[in-house]
């Protein structure tokens with residue numbers, strides 16, 4: 001393997017599977033038997049905010065308890081020991097396992113579970129406590145305008161300007177544990193490839209995006225990623 005200068009790491013629910021968190025598209029997926037239309041759309045939130053808040057408050061309890069696994073820790077090792085490279089983690093996950101593992105340069109493009117955003121003033125409230133329709137924004141003092149800082153279907157992804165820049169300049173693109181069916185994240189590999197990056201996919205199976213990957217590393221990320229990182233560090 002050559003020496004890389006800019007590494008873009010895209011992660012999905014599969015990287016957290018070995019931490020005991022369900023993925024989205026497996027049976028008993030992360031929506032916990034809720035319909036996506038009831039908990040992850042703007043319309044659902046307008047229709048029944050209390051229901052949506054309850055769902056994310058419950059999910060928050062579960063995600064708060066989860067601990068990082070060897071795949072998250074392998075990223076920490078890479079960021080610490082692969083000197084001279086910019087290494088960014090672009091995650092679709094709303095859990096905080098990358099943070100708990102000590103990863104740096106993390107972009108939660110689908111939002112993050114321990115934040116709520118005030119729809120009145122834009123203030124981001126960070127909390128592991130419950131947020132509900134009674135919550136008062138600590139900045140503007142308006143009650144009942146807090147929304148979980150989760151990107152619902154139909155909303156724009158977060159950090160897209162930074163992500164676009166990182167995608168154009170990366171020379172190694174790693175995709176870990178994502179099915180590659182939710183856009184625009186599913187198209188990131190295509191952009192990275194277009195701008196000349198080497199592209200590697202880590203998954204239990206080949207995804208529908210396989211055309212754009214130079215290499216597929218099949219197996220649980222908790223095993224395959226630490227091995228890959230050790231190989232990179234040998235160079």
Ligand code: OAD
Nearest residue numbers: 012013014017023024025092177178179182203204220221
């Ligand atoms: P998915 O549930 O669609 O896909 C998880 C992927 O991880 C699958 O391809 C699995 O084969 C793979 N996988 C499972 N266990 C693994 C392991 N131990 N090691 C490696 N791979 C493993 O989850 P995402 O691709 O993250 O969006 O889903 C993308 C988005 O769809 C989510 O962020 C969410 C959802 O709608 C929002 O919430 C906006």
